[in-house]
Amino acid sequence: MSEFYKIGIDVGGTNTDAALLCDSEVVALVKVPTNHNDLLSSTMQALHKVLDHYEGKDPLQLHLSTTLSTNAIVEGRGAPANVVAVPGPGVNLKSLEFPFPILELGGYMDHRGREVSPLDLHQIAGLRKALGEDEARALAIVGKFSQRNPSHEQRLKAELSKWHRGFISMGHRLSGRSNFPRRIVTTYLNASIAQHQLDFLGVWKDVDRAPLGEILILKADGGTMNLEDSAERPIESILSGPAASIMGVKALSLCQEKNYVIVDIGGTTTDLAAVVGGEALFERDGATISGYKTLVPAFLVRSIGLGGDSALTYEEGQGITIGPRRSGTPVCLGGEQLTPTDAAVALGLACLGSQEKARQGWQRWGATLGVDGSSLARRVLQAFTRQLRQAVDAFYEELENMPLYTIQELLHPPELRPTAVVGLGAPAPIFIPALGEDLDLPWEVLSFSAGANAIGAAAARATVGVTLRADTERGSVTIPEMGYQREIHRPLFFSIEKARQLAEEKTREYANFRGYDATGEVYIVEEESFQMVRGFRTVGQTHMVRTQLRPEVHRVRGRTK
Amino acid sequence: MTEVGLVFFPAFDWAISHDHPERQERLLYTRDQIQEEGLFDHPSIREYRPRLATDEEILRTHVVLPSLHHTVAESHRIAAGGTIVASDLVIDGLVKHAFALLRPPGHHANRIVHGSRGFCVLNNEAIMVDHLRHRLGADLKVAIVDTDAHHADGTQDIFYNDPGVLHISLHQDGRTLYPGTGFTSERGGPGAYGQTVNIPLPPGTGDEGMLMVMERVVLPILKEWKPDYVINAAGQDNHFSDPITNMSFSAQGYAKLTELLSPDLVVLEGGYSIESALPYINVGLLLALAGLDYSKVQEPVQRLDREKQTKSLTEQVVRVCDEVIDFWQHRSEVKLEEVFGAGSLFQRQRQIYYDTDNIYESQQEYIRLCSDCAGWRVIYTSSTKARDLVGVVLLPWKPCQACSVEAREQQGELLADQRFSQVICVDPAANLHQV
Structure with a gap:
């Protein structure tokens, strides 16, 4: 059987990561600084860098997680519509x-x-x-x-x-x-970002794609879509960065627990996501971006201003607070202001830049406070863990207050609390063990934790979902995503089972129509069914079935080929 | 602070029976409309989850027979618990107003509960009032304005002799609708005479009449009585499309009423026009409560011209308003002994029918006429469900020393009396429910 190569690229705020996978193994992982003035150039740079490791001849698939749409919206650069x-x-x-x-x-x-x-x-x-x-x-x-x-x-x-x-x-x-x-x-x-997306696609048309086959775009729900789709529904490509990380966890994690918390620690922020019953939770209505509340299906991710490069403040009586502001370059890399990263470097927990510079930095600050430099650094790490733990608690508290509409759910609310911690991001090896200990939970730091997002992008697969609604009194069935609206011929026999069956059938049809592999399992994500009674007589039923064609993510082994 | 806290609980898996008005489907279209209008995530509105009311919270208000476990289902506990969550939101200053948009309803549930009456087992507003007092003290003054088309006989029963509560009920005239009570002559017990205000309205009363009652009667009374909290028991069966009543109120009218009343707390009561009325009334009510523009809220089916309030009907409403406000203004001149008789005890006997569960209850009640407090009460109750005679001793929220002592003596006498299978003593201020 021939080997199947894929590339995943995740454009992040600081770095652009690229991963080359061969079947279930990581061939190469590269990193280039993101060029904010010309995202395309740094993306290309990462692509070429990772392609250096490709020795095959067959065209390979490219999965792109770009910040293009996200940035266009956040920076208000969408076209007027x-x-x-x-x-x-x-x-x-x-x-x-x-x-x-x-x-x-x-x-x-x-x-x-x-x-x-x-x-x-x-x-x-x-x-x-x-x-x-x-x-x-x-x-x-x-x-x-x-x-x-x-x-x-x-x-x-x-x-x-x-x-x-x-x-x-x-x-x-x-x-x-x-x-x-x-x-x-x-x-x-x-509508507003459609032209951006078209321009972007135009560039890829002109690029020398020699070894590249199909190009797919990562979505906020962790699925991929093809370029034709992305031209019609560019909005679905927002917030693909956090989705790439979650897909990275799904591809790489060895965690056997049904419920765990995903902690993605970056330089400026830390993203939290919850896995419940083996699946990452989604936003109830859709993604929120730059204050815009949308209906774009997205993983539920909460971002806190706490990262390896966060600024530190000391207040009498308060102790040390980390973030939410980002400091400049860490002292160990020649910067002016100490960061949590410097604490880890000084204590020998991480290798980055000059340990000596970091040590001196802590000693200088320690001297002004009358404490020993290394104990101050340790206190910073403790403060980081404490703040992270508080954020995790607040996150689960929020989840546990989500509205429930049935007595059964209210009496037996789903168990959401994690029984393990899975961490990723460059600073994860420093902070995740302490967080796990603090929460008294087993923990895992992903292998390739610094490039798991790119691996996640590469391992992601197409997702397609529909919402079927049948109203047997009106005698109509609707699937809005497909623009499908039909009469029900024998309304009396249109049961919830029938609705499920039709929804599954239509999901596959829709996937085929859009050019995706429709052979995976169709899950029912949500379902509702009510008797309609008028004047003490049942006059019909209303069914709602929400589906998702959700092939399993490609599992990736935690070692390089 | 968020403008409105919304405790929404449609109980999508609970019905009295499958084709009963209190069925799974009741708040389905309301949910759909609120969701589609984007009000669940409007910045002025925040949604909260209800919880189950505890035994203690229920028994502060009710005497449940034969037992709590036997009569009260989880659905009732959640509805009551939801109102408690709503009141906590307001007390704790998290929201300005809270709306418990949930089912099953409660305002036909009396102090003593043998089963379900008018679809109600626990009185959600009453449990809310007693929770407010439990947290904030017995001196708290709470007004309930019940705008359901049916007379709030349960709430009236519970607060009939309670000086801390002003109970105003606007409803379709009891001669034409369940439960057949709520006449202007029902004005409260000797301890709170005049604080039960009934405003029976002729069938067909619409926006004009309802708002007239608000402006001429309800608002002036509230202004004078100065409650610490105002609760609106927001039944929505006064809508022109409701299948089980004959009123002619609209979603616009309801929103206007909400704006005028600006209640601290709102609790859904009845309302069974689940498709044509509830979605629009609730959207209008939420917008009005949050101080937002409700001018564009409108039902798909409009009121027929013949359903609009006639001139002669308006005159009838004016007469009711005049009678009620006239009595209110002169209530302190009433000589209580002329109403309740002289002596130390007032006595009454009642038969109460539980339509939903088909139970008859007989009550014999004694109220201590006391000049220092509302006086203790003793109720003998028996029903066709549990034939045993049960004795109930009730203390007011602010009992005088003498009444506290006498109530204990009454309890002792009942306990010694072989006729009673059970004696229950409730002292809400002491958080005591003794069986």
Whole structure:
């Protein structure tokens, strides 16, 4: 059997990591500093550097976790996009103060996807003028309850496509979840960064791709998507960095526990994620980015301002506090201000730069406080562990307060607390053992902990999910992501089993359509089923099935070939 | 501080029976609407999880027969616990207002509970009031404004002789709807006379009438009585589309009422127009409570013209308002002995029907007429479910020395009396529930 090579690249805030995998083994792991002014150049640099280790001839797959979309949004560099919304009655959109203008159109879809009043066609005629001269400006079309009945969005797109020449994004295609403000934001951002993504894809078209085969983009949910998809749904590529780390843990960790906490320690921040029952938890509604609440499926990650390069402050009575600000370069590397990294270096727990410089640094600071330099360094490490532990506790407290809607769940809430700690990131070997001891839990520092994100990106596989909703009284079944809406022929027989079956079938169809391997297992992520009773008579049922085609991540052995 | 704490618990796995109005589906569309409107993650609103009320928290308010374990289900404990979570949020200053949007409801549950009445077993508002007093002291003054279409007879029963509570109930006239009580003449016991305020409204009363009652009666009374906390028992069955009542209130009306009342705490009561009313009333109510724009909230099906409040109906509402406010203003002139008789004891007998569980209860009640406190009460109760006679001795939240001593003597006498299978003594201020 021929060997299967893959490259994973994760563009981080400080470094760009690249990993070359051959089947389940790591062939090479390289690191270059991220060039913030020209992300592409540092990405290419990492790519070429890792390709030096490739001796095969077959085209190899490239998995890219870029910060391109994330940065475009965070730095407000998205292109202006027009938003046309069909809000119907309810919360006044103007009161929500979106940071972009919204054109509101008449029409009313209710919570079961019944059209209460049709789209205001007269207003459509006037839209061209209202949207301005620019016929190519990206457009977001969003209706309230469009996930229950997308026909208003579809009709609007058909009408506007008659003259509009640019990118059009419809809300229901991006998510089957309920939340109109989030749908507006998600669709707007998707439209706004579409051109960035196209430019990015254009560059890759021109690049000499000789040894490269398929290029896939990493998503916030840890799955990959192909370039065609990423052009349609660029918003899904946000926050792929934390997702890459989590995928790295799934690929590399030897942890056998069902519940564990993932602690990804970086230079500036530490990211926490929770694995429960073997799966990393997801955000309830979707990712939040730069204050924008979206419906983009994403791992639940909490970031704290605590890292190897965090600034230290000393206050009388308070002791030492670490972060949340980042200090400059550590003293051991010639910097001015001591950092937690310097503490580890001075105490011989890490090898970086000059141990002597670090030692002198602690002695100088210790002298002003009247304590011995190395004991001060030890106190800094203790303070780091303490703060990390507090953050882990706060994180689980937050998880344990998530709303629950059934008596069974409330009486027997799922056990979330971790029984192990899995750490990654360059400073992980220094801090994870102490954290594990403090929490009284077994711990693991990932092999390749400094490049696990790139390995995670390489090991990730395509994910596809749909939301099926059947309303047997209305006699309709909808899958918004696919724009699918059909009548149910024999509503009486449309049971939850039938809904599950159809959802699975459609998930595979959707995966095939988008060009993915559809042979993996289709999981039911969420499910709801209610009897509808009117006047003491059962008139129908409503089923909701949310699926995910989720192939197992490629397991990677913790050693180099 | 967050504007609104929302304790949402739709109990998606619980029903009285599968086609009962209190079924799994009841808050489904409300959940869908709040979620779609994005209110669960609106910066002014924060969602909280309920918890189970403890035995102690329930027994501070209720006497449950034959036993707590036998009569109270987990669903009831969660609804009551959710209201306690809501009150803690407000007491602790985490939120300005809290809304316990949960089921099952509670306002038909009396002090003594033999089973379920009007879909209610535990009185959520009453447990909330007693929790507030337990945390903040017996001097606390709490007003309950019950806007459910049904008379809040359970809440009235519990606070009927309680000077720390002002209970105002706006409801469809008892001559035309369950439970058939709540007339203006029901004004409270000798220890809290005038603090039970009933405002029966003619069937068909709409926004105009409801808001008129708020402006002419409820708000002036609250302004004068100066409660520390205002609770709105927010039944939503006064909506024009409700299948089991005949009122004509709208989502806009409810939001306006909420804005006028600005209650510290809101608890969902009834409301069974689960698709056409609840989603919109609750969105309007949440927005109004959070001080947000609710002007665009609107039901998909509009009120028919014939359902709008007629002029003659408005005149009837004006008459009710006049009668209630007139009595309120002159309540201190009432000679209590003319109402409750002279002597040391007031006595009454009652038959109480539990419609949901089909139980008849008989009560014989004695209230000590005391000039220093609300007076102890003794209730003999028996029911078709548990035929044994049970004696209950109740102390007020602020008993005088003499009443405390006498209540103990009463307890002793009942214990010595062979007729009683059980004697229960409740002293809420001392957190005592003695069986």
